[in-house]
Amino acid sequence: MITIAVDAMGGDHAPRAEVEGAVAAARDYGVRVRLVGLDSVVRNELARHPHRGLPIEVVHASEVITMTDLPSQAFRKKKDSSVHVALRLMRKGEADALVSAGNTGAVMATARFMLGTLPSVDRPALAAPFPTSKGGVAVLIDVGANVDSKPEHLEQFAIMGEIYYRTIFGMRRPRVALLSIGEEESKGNEVTREAFARLKQTPLNFVGNVEGRDVFSGHVQVIVCDGFIGNVALKISEGLVEHLVQVLKDALKATIASQVGYVLSRRAYQDFKKKVDYSEYGGAPLLGVRGTTIICHGRSNANAIKNAIRVAAELVRTRANVRIEQELAEVQAAHRA
Amino acid sequence: MITIAVDAMGGDHAPRAEVEGAVAAARDYGVRVRLVGLDSVVRNELARHPHRGLPIEVVHASEVITMTDLPSQAFRKKKDSSVHVALRLMRKGEADALVSAGNTGAVMATARFMLGTLPSVDRPALAAPFPTSKGGVAVLIDVGANVDSKPEHLEQFAIMGEIYYRTIFGMRRPRVALLSIGEEESKGNEVTREAFARLKQTPLNFVGNVEGRDVFSGHVQVIVCDGFIGNVALKISEGLVEHLVQVLKDALKATIASQVGYVLSRRAYQDFKKKVDYSEYGGAPLLGVRGTTIICHGRSNANAIKNAIRVAAELVRTRANVRIEQELAEVQAAHRA
Numbered sequence: 001m002i003t004i005a006v007d008a009m010g011g012d013h014a015p016r017a018e019v020e021g022a023v024a025a026a027r028d029y030g031v032r033v034r035l036v037g038l039d040s041v042v043r044n045e046l047a048r049h050p051h052r053g054l055p056i057e058v059v060h061a062s063e064v065i066t067m068t069d070l071p072s073q074a075f076r077k078k079k080d081s082s083v084h085v086a087l088r089l090m091r092k093g094e095a096d097a098l099v100s101a102g103n104t105g106a107v108m109a110t111a112r113f114m115l116g117t118l119p120s121v122d123r124p125a126l127a128a129p130f131p132t133s134k135g136g137v138a139v140l141i142d143v144g145a146n147v148d149s150k151p152e153h154l155e156q157f158a159i160m161g162e163i164y165y166r167t168i169f170g171m172r173r174p175r176v177a178l179l180s181i182g183e184e185e186s187k188g189n190e191v192t193r194e195a196f197a198r199l200k201q202t203p204l205n206f207v208g209n210v211e212g213r214d215v216f217s218g219h220v221q222v223i224v225c226d227g228f229i230g231n232v233a234l235k236i237s238e239g240l241v242e243h244l245v246q247v248l249k250d251a252l253k254a255t256i257a258s259q260v261g262y263v264l265s266r267r268a269y270q271d272f273k274k275k276v277d278y279s280e281y282g283g284a285p286l287l288g289v290r291g292t293t294i295i296c297h298g299r300s301n302a303n304a305i306k307n308a309i310r311v312a313a314e315l316v317r318t319r320a321n322v323r324i325e326q327e328l329a330e331v332q333a334a335h336r337a
Numbered sequence: 338m339i340t341i342a343v344d345a346m347g348g349d350h351a352p353r354a355e356v357e358g359a360v361a362a363a364r365d366y367g368v369r370v371r372l373v374g375l376d377s378v379v380r381n382e383l384a385r386h387p388h389r390g391l392p393i394e395v396v397h398a399s400e401v402i403t404m405t406d407l408p409s410q411a412f413r414k415k416k417d418s419s420v421h422v423a424l425r426l427m428r429k430g431e432a433d434a435l436v437s438a439g440n441t442g443a444v445m446a447t448a449r450f451m452l453g454t455l456p457s458v459d460r461p462a463l464a465a466p467f468p469t470s471k472g473g474v475a476v477l478i479d480v481g482a483n484v485d486s487k488p489e490h491l492e493q494f495a496i497m498g499e500i501y502y503r504t505i506f507g508m509r510r511p512r513v514a515l516l517s518i519g520e521e522e523s524k525g526n527e528v529t530r531e532a533f534a535r536l537k538q539t540p541l542n543f544v545g546n547v548e549g550r551d552v553f554s555g556h557v558q559v560i561v562c563d564g565f566i567g568n569v570a571l572k573i574s575e576g577l578v579e580h581l582v583q584v585l586k587d588a589l590k591a592t593i594a595s596q597v598g599y600v601l602s603r604r605a606y607q608d609f610k611k612k613v614d615y616s617e618y619g620g621a622p623l624l625g626v627r628g629t630t631i632i633c634h635g636r637s638n639a640n641a642i643k644n645a646i647r648v649a650a651e652l653v654r655t656r657a658n659v660r661i662e663q664e665l666a667e668v669q670a671a672h673r674a
Contacts, residue, residue, distance in 0.1 A: 070521075105519075133580045144518060147526035181481060181568040182442075184407075189484035189565045212572025216580040228526045229566055231518040233573050235549025240577050243470045243553040244609075248585075251605035258602035265598025268588035272581075 001032045001055065002313045005086035005095035006305065008037030008045075009064045010102030012298045018101065019045040021305025026054040028306075031313045034059050034095055036086040061085035067298065071105030075113060083107055087114040090291045097292035097312035099283065101300040108145055108286055108295070115291040118321060120328035123149070124288035125157045125227065126295065127164055128234055129281040134218025137281060139165050140179075141224055144231035145286065151194035154178070154224050155202065159331060160287040160324050161222040162204055167318050168282070168311055173205045174221035179229065180209035191226065199224075202331055245273070283308035285315065287324065292316050338369045338392065339650045342423035342432035343642065345374030345382075346401045347439030349635045355438065356382040358642025363391040365643075368650045371396050371432055373423040398422035404635065408442030412450060420444055424451040427628045434629035434649035436620065438637040445482055445623055445632070452628040455658060457665035460486070461625035462494045462564065463632065464501055465571055466618040471555025474618060476502050477516075478561055481568035482623060488531035491515070491561050492539065496668060497624040497661050498559040499541055504655050505619070505648055510542045511558035516566065517546035528563065536561075539668055582610070620645035622652065624661065629653050 006022050008015040015037055022033040023046075032055035035042050039060040046058065061082040065074045074081065083102060087110060089095035100107045108126065117124055125142035132138050141161035146153065158176050165174045178196055180188035185196050187209060199206040210220055215233065225233070252262040262269070283296035283304065292315045294308045315321075343359050345352040352374055359370040360383075369392035372379050376397040383395065398419040402411045411418065420439060424447060426432035437444045445463065454461055462479035469475050478498035483490065495513050502511045515533055517525035522533050524546060536543040547557055552570065562570070589599040599606070620633035620641065629652045631645045652658075 133583055147518070179569060181484070181565055181572075192565075212569040212574075213576035213579075215573055216576045225569075228518055228529075229569055232516060232549040232562075232566055232570055235518075236552055236570050236573055237549075237577055239550035239553045240574055241581070242550075244578070244581055246470055248605070248609050251608040252602055254605060254608070258605040261598040261600070261602025261605070263598070264601065265589055265595035268585070268591060268595040268598070271588040271591070272585050 001030070002316050003032040003034060003095045004309050004312050005034045005036055005089050005098050006309065007082045007086055007098065007100035007102050008035040008042045009061070009082040010100045011296065011300050013301065014101065015042050015045045017300055017302045018305050020049060020302035021309065022056060023049045023051050023054065024302065024306045025309035026051070026056050029310055029313055031309060033309065034089060036061050036082045036089070038062070038064065059085060059089065065103050065106045067103050069103060069106055071103065071109045074103060074106035075110040083110050084114070087111060090115065096316040097294065099294045099296065099305065099308045099312050101296035101298055101305065104144065104295050107293070111286055111289050111293045115289045115293070117288050118290055118325050120325055120332060121156055121160070121288035123153050123156070124286050125160060126284050126286050127161050128230070128284040130237070131281070132216050132218030136218050136221070137169055138215065138218065138220060139222050140215065140230050140233060141222065141287070142227035142230050143234045143284065144227045146227035149191065149226040151191055151198055154191065154195035154226070155198045155331070156288070156328060158199055158204055158206070158222065158224045159202065159327050161224065163320055163323050163327065164285055164287055164315070165222050167320050168314060169221070171221060175207045175219070176204045176222040176224065177207050177210040177220040179212070179215070179223050179225035181211060183209050183211070185209070195224070201334070281307065282311035285311065290321070292321070338367070339653050340369040340371060340432045341646050341649050342371045342373055342426045342435050343646065344419045344423055344435065344437035344439050345372040345379045346398070346419040347437045348633065348637050350638065351438065352379050352382045354637055354639045355642050357386060357639035358646065359393060360386045360388050360391065361639065361643045362646035363388070363393050366647055366650060368646060370646065371426060373398050373419045373426070375399070375401065396422060396426065402440050402443045404440050406440060406443055408440065408446040411440065411443035412447040420447050421451070424448060427452065433653040434631065436631045436633065436642065436645045436649050438633035438635055438642065441481065441632050444630070448623055448626050448630045452626045452630070454625050455627055455662045457662055457669060458493055458497070458625035460490050460493070461623050462497060463621050463623050464498050465567070465621040467574070468618070469553050469555030473555050473558070474506050475552065475555065475557060476559050477552065477567050477570060478559065478624070479564035479567050480571045480621065481564045483564040486528065486563040488528055488535055491528065491532040491563070492535045492668070493625070493665060495536055495541055495543070495559065495561045496539065496664050498561065500657055500660050500664065501622055501624055501652070502559050504657050505651060506558070508558060512544045512556070513541045513559040513561065514544050514547040514557040516549070516552070516560050516562035518548060520546050520548070522546070532561070538671070618644065619648035622648065627658070629658070
């Protein structure tokens, strides 16, 4: 039985969302869940959810990483944090994957350090799925694990992202693109131009450059970029969604007619909010580490945690890391030849 | 009288939007406008708008740059395009500024080549204003004139962007920030970390790093980044706004109740659309060239063109370029000392 370690202390709604999501996943997906965190706190929460007979356990961790901890300090100084304990379970073979909605920087740093990277991977990368206008999902990789990526790193991100996409979203030949500032091969910066030349030679379904406005169009499925750019893109999108929802709310409150209109179309707003809520897509995997690690948004609700557990189990079951290592080794052999 | 050359053939709605905006600007702002484009086409359009006694003229240009022209080819091969003719008017002293809603790449390349850069500027930069949650405006600089910017270029962008902000949006000490992936000075990539150290030493009101999500918050007014990142940020924002408007429309059409609700709150949607419409903010100045050049969105309507003419006239009237040259020379002298 696949076993997922869930960082019960991570998110803004921890341990409530984590425990509720874990119970639902254990019930619906046939996975074992080890909830890692302050024993009494997690047990209290667990007692609120019927879970008799479900494969759920609590594993104690005496320390908690907060959002204000600096990543580098958290991973060096809080060695009994829920993240550390969960990763130690993975190293001992007592868990197959980690799901955490904690401090992204701290989880990434600790996972990289404690699990190490796959032999053919230079740098792990964070892959963020988000909804598109066509109703499907696109994945942006990297959204913040790296800065100053080199062309060969972008090539690795593309290969890892494509395998993740195939595995989780079930498309056989997802379209892979490079995020740039113009469609022609000559457009972009030094790094993307060289990455373009490399990607053309891979077995991927590489369709060339896309611009920022194509990210949400649904025309491409895997979009590759340096982590500085991907992080700015992701955070701008989050900020803009909040901004637009606020502007719309204010406009709807402005007159009596629009208030009545709002009440009548409330369901439409709820649908709207749900569709622009990134949390439903199962978190962002940190690809390229030895072991499966899914990082969820701090604001994740129980459903987001449940989905992330499903994604983690699926990546383990399909041996995604073995395939990543294999495909990367092949591409690197082709470069040498 | 300040004279603005308007590229009458540039935008998606050319020459309609250009001519209507020019007539309104000549009437309301006391500026002279020279409409540059295919003589017969522009005159026909101008005849539709009452303009007797207004300082408006048509200047013939036999060629038109299209959106599919490559920038480098357009500026070398279409030497009698409306952009070339307008820039030649500037060189002869027959116009003080150019406003164009044409092919951004072609306008930038042609303006850089034909006007040259200010002595203390290494690279001109495009500054894009956009609305924030607080109701004000923030300016992102650079949004696509440069890639692979060095720290000293980002410093120049900051100084140019701040002078533009003070001039046009009337704030005495706008807050200047660096777009990065974390607030601490140590966060970012090689270029932003070095730019951070430089910006601290300028006389600017530099407040440090901001993340993508702060771009729309209204906490900072001038946000500095490399043009690759700024272009991705801008295009992602445009794509996301379109995506969200579509999702909302679909949701509102889904049930009878929400359709009735929509009718009642239609004014609210119109307000919403207007507030997220970037075209109202007067176009994006290409700062650092010898001469004032404003580039508008291809979709600009007459109001956007009118606003861009106002901004161009204001930058000319206040001698913004003289102040840019002066402040940059001072900062560079301080670096040498």
